[in-house]
Amino acid sequence: MRVSQFFISTLKEAPSEAELPSHQLMMRAGYIKKLASGLYTWMPLGLRVLRKVENVVREEMDRSGGVELLMPAVQPAELWQETGRWEVFGPQMLKIRDRHDHQFCFGPTHEEVITDIARREIRSYRQLPINFYQIQTKFRDEVRPRFGVMRAREFVMKDAYSFHADFASLEQTYRVMYDTYTRIFTRLGLQFRAVAADTGAIGGSGSHEFHVLADSGEDALAFCPDSDYAANVELAEAVAPSTPRAPATQEMQKVITPGQKTIEEVAAFFDTSAQSVLKAIAVITHEGEFVLLLLRGDHQLNEIKASKVLGEFRFASDDDIHRNMNCRSGYIGPVNAKIRVLADRAAAAMSDFICGANEDGFHYSGVNFGRDVHLDEANVHDLRNVVEGDASPDGKGSLELCRGIEVGHIFQLRTKYSESLQATYLDENGKTQVMEMGCYGIGVSRIVAAAIEQNFDERGITLPAGMAPFQVAIAPIGIKKSEAVRNAAEQLYAELTKAGIEVLLDDRDERPGVMFADLELIGIPHRIVIGDRGLKEGNVEYQGRRDPAAQAVPLQDVAKLVQ
Numbered sequence: 001m002r003v004s005q006f007f008i009s010t011l012k013e014a015p016s017e018a019e020l021p022s023h024q025l026m027m028r029a030g031y032i033k034k035l036a037s038g039l040y041t042w043m044p045l046g047l048r049v050l051r052k053v054e055n056v057v058r059e060e061m062d063r064s065g066g067v068e069l070l071m072p073a074v075q076p077a078e079l080w081q082e083t084g085r086w087e088v089f090g091p092q093m094l095k096i097r098d099r100h101d102h103q104f105c106f107g108p109t110h111e112e113v114i115t116d117i118a119r120r121e122i123r124s125y126r127q128l129p130i131n132f133y134q135i136q137t138k139f140r141d142e143v144r145p146r147f148g149v150m151r152a153r154e155f156v157m158k159d160a161y162s163f164h165a166d167f168a169s170l171e172q173t174y175r176v177m178y179d180t181y182t183r184i185f186t187r188l189g190l191q192f193r194a195v196a197a198d199t200g201a202i203g204g205s206g207s208h209e210f211h212v213l214a215d216s217g218e219d220a221l222a223f224c225p226d227s228d229y230a231a232n233v234e235l236a237e238a239v240a241p242s243t244p245r246a247p248a249t250q251e252m253q254k255v256i257t258p259g260q261k262t263i264e265e266v267a268a269f270f271d272t273s274a275q276s277v278l279k280a281i282a283v284i285t286h287e288g289e290f291v292l293l294l295l296r297g298d299h300q301l302n303e304i305k306a307s308k309v310l311g312e313f314r315f316a317s318d319d320d321i322h323r324n325m326n327c328r329s330g331y332i333g334p335v336n337a338k339i340r341v342l343a344d345r346a347a348a349a350m351s352d353f354i355c356g357a358n359e360d361g362f363h364y365s366g367v368n369f370g371r372d373v374h375l376d377e378a379n380v381h382d383l384r385n386v387v388e389g390d391a392s393p394d395g396k397g398s399l400e401l402c403r404g405i406e407v408g409h410i411f412q413l414r415t416k417y418s419e420s421l422q423a424t425y426l427d428e429n430g431k432t433q434v435m436e437m438g439c440y441g442i443g444v445s446r447i448v449a450a451a452i453e454q455n456f457d458e459r460g461i462t463l464p465a466g467m468a469p470f471q472v473a474i475a476p477i478g479i480k481k482s483e484a485v486r487n488a489a490e491q492l493y494a495e496l497t498k499a500g501i502e503v504l505l506d507d508r509d510e511r512p513g514v515m516f517a518d519l520e521l522i523g524i525p526h527r528i529v530i531g532d533r534g535l536k537e538g539n540v541e542y543q544g545r546r547d548p549a550a551q552a553v554p555l556q557d558v559a560k561l562v563q
């Protein structure tokens with residue numbers, strides 16, 4: 001590529017709102033341009049980097065048996081109503097209406113759409129397992145879009161969804177995806193760590209996040225160097241009152257602040273007597289969203305008040321309850337035998353969740369049944385106030401803390417979506433069974449920013465060759481004046497291009513200082529400076545982006561050097 005035919009627009013200064021090095025450098029290098037809060041254009045230079053990440057992700061997904069498809073970004077409300085997430089997802093979802101006044105959202109994620117595909121297309125166990133994936137644009141109306149593409153509103157995600165005949169098959173694919181993610185982040189040259197994680201608004205049981213390690217990361221991670229224990233410590237500040245929240249959620253927080261309210265206070269809020277409420281478990285996510293509430297009462301609780309607190313919540317059939325249980329949303333009402341079983345399951349899942357995999361900012365307030373369902377406090381590890389050196393929950397050593405940027409997240413969804421959307425198949429015996437499901441996300445556009453957080457110096461971006469926009473820059477000094485320089489530059493450009501190397505020829509005839517500053521800022525791993533003086537001895541100047549100084553090399557050796 002010739003600079004004269006390409007588009008480079010670097011800036012001397014980053015905009016003042018850019019706090020992180022990656023945001024500053026992506027703006028200064030002209031990788032991205034801001035359109036509005038959380039909305040960015042990927043400029044030609046940045047797009048080349050984004051595509052590199054995409055390609056690595058695609059290659060590794062294909063290699064591990066993923067099947068690519070592409071779903072619409074715009075999704076009908078009805079599907080989300082079927083799973084109950086139209087109400088529950090919260091203000092991150094951008095809702096829109098078409099000309100017929102039909103409601104849609106701009107997809108923040110695609111569990112509903114893919115499960116709709118599965119329920120229509122998959123009939124038999126013979127079609128399972130299958131792992132669909134796409135690389136596609138998502139929209140989430142983030143409370144605080146910031147750090148450029150790191151926390152944008154519109155961003156590129158790779159999202160995969162697997163369907164299975166049984167849990168063992170899901171576990172197997174989950175492990176394959178875990179390994180695939182490890183390969184992807186290793187290939188991209190990132191320093192990263194996989195940690196046990198929270199399942200958030202996506203739901204499900206087992207879950208891991210992959211974090212690029214960086215001091216600027218929004219997540220705190222606790223890990224034990226003596227074992228494989230590692231978990232996301234969802235930050236205590238995330239539940240501090242200063243964090244903006246949706247109104248319904250704020251109200252919820254007031255009513256049930258985990259560990260602080262007595263059951264009498266909870267009961268009072270729901271207009272019932274303390275005696276009739278024998279158990280309440282409230283789990284509130286770090287974003288302040290309500291996750292699960294079980295109340296046992298002698299009489300029907302006041303659902304209108306409840307829905308005021310919980311947002312527009314639906315409590316209807318047993319199926320509804322079942323579904324809500326599975327997705328850890330909520331149920332309020334008297335306990336019957338079926339609910340007892342469900343409550344047992346939920347409590348069991350939760351204590352697993354809290355003690356084993358997922359401590360992240362999930363709090364609970366539990367009041368004993370006096371019977372068999374309770375959370376085992378001995379197994380609850382609240383990592384929020386953890387300090388370096390605390391004992392690791394697995395008892396194998398002490399914890400260390402570091403910060404990370406979440407670039408990938410894998411979930412065992414189990415039957416959360418397949419049950420509510422009735423995604424079933426016929427097993428070997430012709431019996432109808434609900435599919436097991438997993439989902440696996442990667443923040444493709446966030447990776448670019450995260451990688452730069454790990455790869456920069458005072459002169460600019462130092463991305464590894466696999467992600468850099470071009471591999472080699474040719475910087476001819478006085479290209480218009482000197483025929484020798486022009487010929488050498490053109491010849492080298494042709495030779496390297498022919499060898500399949502991505503070369504950027506700076507044919508702008510700029511002063512060396514300007515050329516060097518630009519080429520260093522945008523992060524090209526190899527730079528070849530061609531000048532009259534060196535050419536007299538058959539030499540050019542070579543400098544690797546991370547080398548302290550340039551060195552003279554014979555022109556004919558360049559191709560070998562940069563391969």
Ligand code: ATP
Nearest residue numbers: 149150151152155157406407408409441442443446
């Ligand atoms: P976060 O905790 O950072 O808000 P998330 O847990 O909400 O992320 P997931 O639902 O797990 O995100 O989505 C899968 C991946 O998409 C994340 O691991 C992350 O890399 C990426 N991602 C999520 N939100 C954004 C965003 N606003 N901008 C850029 N990438 C994002």
Ligand code: MG
Nearest residue numbers: 092140142200
């Ligand atoms: Mg999020």
Ligand code: MG
Nearest residue numbers: 200209406409
């Ligand atoms: Mg997260």
Ligand code: MG
Nearest residue numbers: 200209406409
């Ligand atoms: Mg996540």
